[in-house]
Amino acid sequence: MEVLPALLTGLALGSIYGLIALGFHITASVCGAVNFAQGSSAMLGAVLLWMLTQAGWPVPAAVVIAVTACALYGLIVERAAIRPFLMRKSDAWLMATVALGLVCDNGVMLVFGAEPRSLPSPLAQDAVRVGGIDLGIYPLHLLIPLVMLALAGGIDLFRRRTLHGVAMLAVAQNRDAAAIMGIPVGRVIAAAFGLSSALAGIAGMLVAPLSHVETGMGVTLGLKAFAVAILGGLDNARGVVVAALLFGLVEALVTLGVGSGYTQIVTFMLVIIVLAVRPDGLLGRAQVRKV
Amino acid sequence: MAILVPRRTILAGMIGGAAAALGGCSRSSDRIGVGLITALTAQSAKSGEAISRGITIAIDEINAAGGLLNRKLELIRRDDESSPAKGVIAARELLYKEGVAVLFGGLDTPVARAIVPIATAARTPFVVPWAAGTVITHNGTDPNYVFRVSAVDELVDKAMVAFARRTYAVRRPGLILLNTAWGQSNEKGLKAALAAAGLPLAGSEKFEHSDLDVTPQLGRLRAAGADCLLMVATVGPSAQVVKSLDQMDWDVPIVSHWGPAGGRFSELAGSHANRVKFVQTYSFFGADTPVRARVLAALKAKYPDITGPQDVTPAVGVANAYDAMHLAGLAIAAAGSQDGEAVRRGFIRIGRYEGLIKTYDAPFAHGQDALDEHDYVWAEFDGGRIVPLPLPGTMPSKAA
Numbered sequence: 001m002e003v004l005p006a007l008l009t010g011l012a013l014g015s016i017y018g019l020i021a022l023g024f025h026i027t028a029s030v031c032g033a034v035n036f037a038q039g040s041s042a043m044l045g046a047v048l049l050w051m052l053t054q055a056g057w058p059v060p061a062a063v064v065i066a067v068t069a070c071a072l073y074g075l076i077v078e079r080a081a082i083r084p085f086l087m088r089k090s091d092a093w094l095m096a097t098v099a100l101g102l103v104c105d106n107g108v109m110l111v112f113g114a115e116p117r118s119l120p121s122p123l124a125q126d127a128v129r130v131g132g133i134d135l136g137i138y139p140l141h142l143l144i145p146l147v148m149l150a151l152a153g154g155i156d157l158f159r160r161r162t163l164h165g166v167a168m169l170a171v172a173q174n175r176d177a178a179a180i181m182g183i184p185v186g187r188v189i190a191a192a193f194g195l196s197s198a199l200a201g202i203a204g205m206l207v208a209p210l211s212h213v214e215t216g217m218g219v220t221l222g223l224k225a226f227a228v229a230i231l232g233g234l235d236n237a238r239g240v241v242v243a244a245l246l247f248g249l250v251e252a253l254v255t256l257g258v259g260s261g262y263t264q265i266v267t268f269m270l271v272i273i274v275l276a277v278r279p280d281g282l283l284g285r286a287q288v289r290k291v
Numbered sequence: 292m293a294i295l296v297p298r299r300t301i302l303a304g305m306i307g308g309a310a311a312a313l314g315g316c317s318r319s320s321d322r323i324g325v326g327l328i329t330a331l332t333a334q335s336a337k338s339g340e341a342i343s344r345g346i347t348i349a350i351d352e353i354n355a356a357g358g359l360l361n362r363k364l365e366l367i368r369r370d371d372e373s374s375p376a377k378g379v380i381a382a383r384e385l386l387y388k389e390g391v392a393v394l395f396g397g398l399d400t401p402v403a404r405a406i407v408p409i410a411t412a413a414r415t416p417f418v419v420p421w422a423a424g425t426v427i428t429h430n431g432t433d434p435n436y437v438f439r440v441s442a443v444d445e446l447v448d449k450a451m452v453a454f455a456r457r458t459y460a461v462r463r464p465g466l467i468l469l470n471t472a473w474g475q476s477n478e479k480g481l482k483a484a485l486a487a488a489g490l491p492l493a494g495s496e497k498f499e500h501s502d503l504d505v506t507p508q509l510g511r512l513r514a515a516g517a518d519c520l521l522m523v524a525t526v527g528p529s530a531q532v533v534k535s536l537d538q539m540d541w542d543v544p545i546v547s548h549w550g551p552a553g554g555r556f557s558e559l560a561g562s563h564a565n566r567v568k569f570v571q572t573y574s575f576f577g578a579d580t581p582v583r584a585r586v587l588a589a590l591k592a593k594y595p596d597i598t599g600p601q602d603v604t605p606a607v608g609v610a611n612a613y614d615a616m617h618l619a620g621l622a623i624a625a626a627g628s629q630d631g632e633a634v635r636r637g638f639i640r641i642g643r644y645e646g647l648i649k650t651y652d653a654p655f656a657h658g659q660d661a662l663d664e665h666d667y668v669w670a671e672f673d674g675g676r677i678v679p680l681p682l683p684g685t686m687p688s689k690a691a
Binding site: 002005006009013016114115116117118120127134136137138207210211212214216217219220221252253255256259260261 | 332336337470496497498499501503504506507508510511513514526527530531534537538539540554555558559561
């Protein structure tokens with residue numbers, strides 16, 4: 001009886017990692033860089049939603065504003081911590097994005113405070129019942145995977161069916177050729193970072209009612225999401241989605257089966273084993289390099 | 292004949308001399324420094340502020356009565372951000388540069404443990420008004436410069452088991468612990484207390500501060516037949532346990548260390564926050580004594596955000612620190628000087644003192660801890676207020 005709630009909860013938490021990991025995938029595929037401040041974007045989304053709803057804003061409007069703010073934060077990350085280093089063909093963006101994330105976390109703490117706060121949701125109050133049986137989960141646990149799959153599908157459609165999406169693919173495949181064809185490469189890369197941060201912000205907003213809002217909440221989320229992105233294959237959105245769901249399931253089942261003391265050990269050992277067998281991730285493709 | 296002195300010895304002598312000179316300079320000034328190292332920022336800031344307020348009110352009272360040794364007391368605070376490394380730096384500064392007569396500190400056990408050898412080397416009493424780690428006072432030093440007015444983990448663990456047994460008639464409790472040094476330390480204490488009480492353990496589960504879901508751990512405990520949870524965790528994680536229990540629809544009693552009392556637990560845990568019963572050393576909603584009335588009036592006068600006992604949170608921080616400061620004052624008075632060794636002996640010579648938590652009678656004559664399990668009170672949240680529970684044994688059993 002404990003297995004079903006664990007499976008459903010695992011899928012929900014895996015989907016949270018997945019939303020953030022999709023952001024890693026989007027920026028990595030477009031420009032080869034990832035935003036290690038993704039965890040901060042998740043925190044920012046949750047904090048902004050809390051602050052706006054506390055100020056009396058209706059939830060839908062607060063969600064739109066918070067997602068937009070997260071996208072703007074992504075643009076700032078690209079402008080301040082990615083572009084200057086990509087232009088010099090330097091990998092220092094790695095440290096720069098980590099540093100910017102820390103600046104964001106500590107800056108938000110000055111305004112929001114260090115104490116965790118509650119973000120109640122009607123979707124996380126009464127457990128789901130089917131045929132009179134309590135499933136041991138909230139409706140939000142069911143909604144989160146649906147949101148993740150819908151957004152992943154939407155991004156896939158956007159990239160294949162729209163002009164802007166095709167431009168993104170073109171930049172991903174060959175930046176120089178895309179520029180020659182008149183595609184504004186800089187703007188496409190910036191948009192990728194905006195989209196990536198917005199996805200993380202949505203993840204933060206979805207997970208907050210299940211836990212609470214605090215300025216350090218993005219650190220572990222970002223770390224696990226990066227593991228998921230690598231596990232699935234940074235260049236493959238479907239791989240990221242599959243890896244996210246598997247990661248969440250394994251986490252929950254290991255905790256249920258052998259105890260919480262082994263959760264991190266077993267989960268990350270599995271990640272290492274999978275990467276040892278498939279270094280480019282579950283569905284990633286081997287990179288061809290000319291030497 | 293030339294005497295060769297190793298350069299290292301000369302250097303050590305110079306540093307020691309400079310430190311002594313600095314200490315001497317400060318200690319001969321017109322005030323008596325009282326150092327406080329606690330978390331003034333980050334997650335534990337509220338608790339650090341409570342300690343500051345307790346000491347401040349006590350210092351105001353002592354100064355209003357003429358001070359000590361014809362001098363006024365002055366509180367000098369430093370932020371350790373809950374980091375042992377920062378606590379050590381602050382301790383050295385307060386001991387050697389500011390020359391404090393007594394050092395208060397240790398909101399977090401790791402910080403307190405890091406400061407113990409520094410204060411011992413400086414031969415200055417170190418007073419702990421919060422951190423409950425048993426090893427802080429049972430530190431193996433002789434003479435022991437550490438004195439505590441707070442709960443002690445080992446005793447709290449015994450009290451938790453006794454309370455669970457008495458109140459809920461538990462037969463098979465389970466442990467749910469934060470995966471930190473604090474959680475591990477209490478796991479040992481709780482297992483020992485359960486063994487001593489002859490109660491079998493359903494299981495022991497740990498979880499991380501960042502865990503978003505504790506249902507798998509709780510599911511294992513439920514499957515193992517746990518009829519009560521003994522919890523050791525800070526505010527946010529404790530709330531996560533309550534939320535996960537709600538999600539699982541498992542109505543099991545929770546007996547907790549004092550972690551939930553440090554912040555906005557009732558907000559985070561929601562409407563079922565009151566299912567957690569936790570240990571405290573004091574509640575302002577308890578008996579109305581003259582000391583309580585005096586302290587509450589002083590708090591209201593000094594801090595505009597305090598309008599009544601419900602605003603004095605966490606109360607244990609204020610109460611422990613208030614009593615600890617007055618006991619330190621009595622020790623300095625008994626010593627008749629600011630000399631660290633004399634003040635240490637002064638602590639041991641303290642006689643009767645009518646404090647906020649209780650009336651102390653030679654509190655440090657036989658040990659370093661002024662409070663024991665007989666001084667603990669059990670409490671729960673009533674809305675945002677921490678209220679003491681009725682007398683033991685009068686609560687209805689909610690065992691699952």
